[in-house]
Amino acid sequence: MNYSMHLLLTLATTPTATPAPPAGTPTGRALRDVVADALQGLLQRVEAFQQQPISPAAAQQFEQQVQDELRELGRQVLQWTYNHREPADVQALAKHVRFEAGLYTRLNRKTPQHAWTLFGPIRLWRVGYRPTDKTSEPMLFPLALGLGLVQGASPALAGRAAQLLSEGGMTQQRVRACLRRDYGVGWGVKKLRQVAQALAPALAAQRHAVQVERLLALLQQAADSRGPHKPVLSVGRDGITLGVRRKGGSIFEVATTGTVSVLDRRGRRLDTIYLAYTPEPGQGQMSRALTRLLRAVLERWSGPLPRLCYVTDAGDNETTYYEKVLRRWRHPRTGAPLEWIRVVDYYHASERLWVMAEQLFGKGRQATAWVRKMQKWLKKPGGVNRVLHSAAAFRAQYALRGKRRTAFQKAYRYVRDRMPYMRYAEYQRQGIPLGSGVTEAGCKTVYTQRLKLSGMRWHKAGAQLILNLRVLQLSGVWDAAYARVLASFEEAKVWGQQAAAENAVEIAA
Secondary structure, three states, rough: OHHHHHHHHHHOOOOOOOOOOOOOOOOOHHHHHHHHHHHHHHHHHHHHHOOOOOHHHHHHHHHHHHHHHHHHHHHHHHHHHHHOOOOOOOOOOOOOEEOOOOEEEEEEEEEEEEEEEEEEEEEEEEEEEEEEOOOOOEOOHHHHHHOOOEEEEOOOHHHHHHHHHHHOOHHHHHHHHHHHHOOOOOHHHHHHHHHHHHHHHHHHHHHHHHHHHHHEEEHHHHHHHOOOOOOOEEEEEEEEEEEEEOOOEEEEEEEEEEEEEEEOOOOOOOOOEEEEEEHHHHHHHHHHHHHHHHHHHHHHHOOOOEEEEEOOOOOOHHHHHHOOOOHHHHOOOOOOOOOOOEEEOOOHHHHHHHHHHHHOOOOOOHHHHHHHHHHHHHHHOOOOOHHHHHHHHHHHOOOOOHHHHHHHHHHHHHHOHHHOOOOHHHHHHHHHOOOOHHHHHHHHHHHHHHHOOOOEEHHHHHHHHHHHHHHHOOOOOOOHHHHHHHOOOOOOOOOOHHHHHHHHHHHOO
C-alpha cells in the first residue's frame, strides 16, 4: 500500500476532533465519515477488478473507474474543508467587515453557492455581508474572497481554464470538452468567457514584470556559460495577417509579434520572450511595450553589457523602430550610447537572390546553381559586393528589359541599399544570429496555431485577450505571472467580536 492510500485510510478510521458543521448545511458530517464513504467506493472497485478475468479492456475500465473515484474523493474533501473555514455559528462572526473602504453588515444566515474546482463542482455555504449604507453595491462574501474564487471557479481551475485557452489548437469548444473530461466541469461558452475576461487583464498587468525577471535570469545564465562569444540579447519583430471582424464582414490586417532572445557564449539560444498585439496603424503598442521591456532589463542588469542586436526583415515598421528608437538609444542607467547591431535577415536576402536569378536565367538548373553560389558568398567577408558585381555583370550580358528588368532592379536595390546590415561573416564570428527565424516562427506559434485556425475571425478585443494569455505561456512565465495575480487578490478582513466592539463608535457614526 502506498503512502497516500495509507494516509487516507488512517484519516478515515482514526477518530478526530472535528469542528461543528455549518448549521443547516448538507455538509454536517465528520471528515473521516466523508473520506470513509469515498474510500469504500474505491475499495469496491478494487474488489470487483480482482474477481474478474484480467484483460486490457478490464484494466482500462478499472483505471478510469479509479480516476473517477479519486476525483470524487478530492471533491468531497474540498467541499468539506472549504465549508468549515467559517464558524458554523453565524453569530460568532463579526457583525461588520470593511472592504475597499466600504462597510458591510452581516446577514444572519448562510447561503449556498455553486463553485467549480479541479475535482468538479462543489456546494459552498457562506455568510454574506450587505453594504451597511444600503447602496447598490453587490453583496460581499468573505469566504469566497478568501478562497480567491473567480466567477465561481477556484483559483486552480480558473488558472487552468485560462491556460488551456492560450494553448495552440484549443478553441472554446475544445477547452470546454477538456474541462468536462478531465475535471467534470460542464461550463458553457458564457462561463468560460467570464472566467477568461476576469483573469486576462490581471495576468496582462503582470506580464512586464515577470518577463523582465525571466530575461535577467537568462542573461545571468548566459554570462555564466562558457564559449568564445559575448552573450547576445537579440531583438526582433515581424507582422502577420489576421482576420478581423468588422461591420459588414471581415478584413485581413497586419498584427505584430515581438521577440527578445538570449544567446549564450556558444551562440546557443537559451530562451525567447514574446510580445503580440492585434493590428493597429504604426504598431505603436508593440513599439512601446518592446522599448519598455528592453529599458527595464538594461536598467536592472548589472553585469557586463551583452551584444545588442536587432534581427528583422526590412519592412517599414521594423526599419522605423530601428531608426527612430534603437539607433538613438542611450543606456537607461549610465546614459552611454548603445550600439545596436542591425541585421537584415539572411533568408529575406536570399529571396532576392532567387528573384534576380529567375529574371536572369529563368527557372531551372542554371538559376539554382547561381543562387547556391551567391548564398555562400553572402556569408564570406565582402560577400555582398561580390554578389552585386556578379548580378550586374549578368544583367549587362542578358540586357534585361520590361518587367524582367523592373523585377531584377527591385531585388538588386534591396540588397545594395542594405549592405551595411548584411555583414554575415562578421555576425557569425561574433555569435550573432543571421536570420529572424525565431521571430517568424513566433508569428506562426503565437498566431497561426491559435488565432488562425480554419474559419476563424476575431474582434480585436477578443484576439488581444487570447494573445495576452498566449505570450505568457510561450514565454515560460505563466506560473510566475499567475502567482503574482493570486498574491494581489484583496481579502475582506472579518473582525472578531472584540474588534467589532472596538469599532462600534465608528460604525454608529
